[in-house]
Amino acid sequence: MSSSPTNVARRWARTGLVAFVALIAAAGLAACAPSDPEPPELDTEAAPAPLPEEPAEESVEEPAPAPLDGRLIAIDPGHNGGNFDAPDEIAREVDAGPETKRCNTVGAVADDGYRESRFNIELARRLRAMLEARGAEVVMTREDDDGVGPCIDERGTFGQDTGADLMISIHADGAAEDGHGFHVIRPGGWEGQSEEVVERSSRLATQVRDHLVNYGLTPSNYVGEDGIHVRSDLGTLNLSEVPAVLLEAGNMHNDDDLAMLRSNEGQDALGAALADAIEHYLDG
Ligand SMILES: [Zn+2]
Incomplete structure (x- = not known):
């Protein structure tokens, strides 16, 4: 057929x-x-x-709530531009937890004169904008780079004084020039600080480290372990009753780190990594 x-x-x-x-x-x-x-x-x-x-x-439907709605984040931009002109004022001894320490220091300065205090406020402002875009409220220990202090005891209690969920202290290091990469400092604990805050700070530090790595940033090759360093001598961390970590974002005496720290791209990556870390920490 x-x-x-x-x-x-x-x-x-x-x-x-x-x-x-x-x-x-x-x-x-x-x-x-x-x-x-x-x-x-x-x-x-x-x-x-x-x-x-x-x-x-x-x-007409309600928009989804922003991920950090209802959260209050404390940012501590380390040092202050006016510290350079107020040596006596920042030299007085204040409470730092197990011991007293100087109120504040001037911070690191790059060979070309770029100051850590300036970097700290630049990154802090960028991070604040990113956190606010995600719905958070943000408080900062200083708003500009012209003043003196505040002292480390005030920075240390800032988280609980403002009712913040957590605090991120922003710094950049001034180490030997062949050292490079970031490190996240977390409190090691002492008798005046609750174990819970130490433990939660440790979780926060891990989130910060992991997200910095996600954004292509390199853990330090000269201090700490896998980008995390435990210290019990910093008033800013010792006096905190909310989870707190201190970021040393890079080494200002290393050319590659300095170029990253000063660039928009570097600061955007650092800010986004911190914002992601905060969001994931508060989510967990
Ligand atoms: Zn510093």
């Missing part, structure tokens, strides 16, 4: 036509007899194309 393409096509067309007519008839019957317990199955592939979406209904 011949089964040329033409004949096959005709046969399929005929079969299809019969099926179509049967379908129409069945649908008509079903419509006429709504109580029919077993309506014929319709070919789902032949279902009509879906109607275009109606936008009006969607737009």
Whole structure:
């Protein structure tokens, strides 16, 4: 028997036509007899194309809450630009936890004169904008780079004094020039600090380290372990009753680190990594 393409096509067309007519008839019957317990199955592939979406209904829905809605984040930009002109004022001894320490220091300075205090406020402002865009409220221990202090005891209690969920202290290091990379300092604990705060600070430090690495930043090759350094001699961390970590974002005496620290791209990566870390920490 011949089964040329033409004949096959005709046969399929005929079969299809019969099926179509049967379908129409069945649908008509079903419509006429709504109580029919077993309506014929319709070919789902032949279902009509879906109607275009109606936008009006969607737009009245509440937008999803921002991820950091209701959160208060404390940022501590280390040092201050005015410290250079106030040596006596920053030299007085203040409470630092297990011991007293000097109120504040001037911080690191790059060979070309770029100051750590300046970097710290630049990154702090960038981080603040990123956190606010995610719905958080942000408080900072200083707003500009012209003043003196505050002292480390004030920075240390700033988290609980403002009711913040956590505190990030921002610094850059001034180490030997062949040292490079960031390190996150977390409190090691002492008798005046709760174990819970130490433990939660440790979790926060891990999040910060992991997210910095995600953004392509390199852990320090000269201090700490895998980008985390534990210290019990820093008033800023010792006096905190909220989870707190101190980021040394890079070494200002290393050319590659300095270029990263000063660049928009570097500061954007640092800020985004910190914002991600804060969000994940508070989520967990
Ligand atoms: Zn510093």
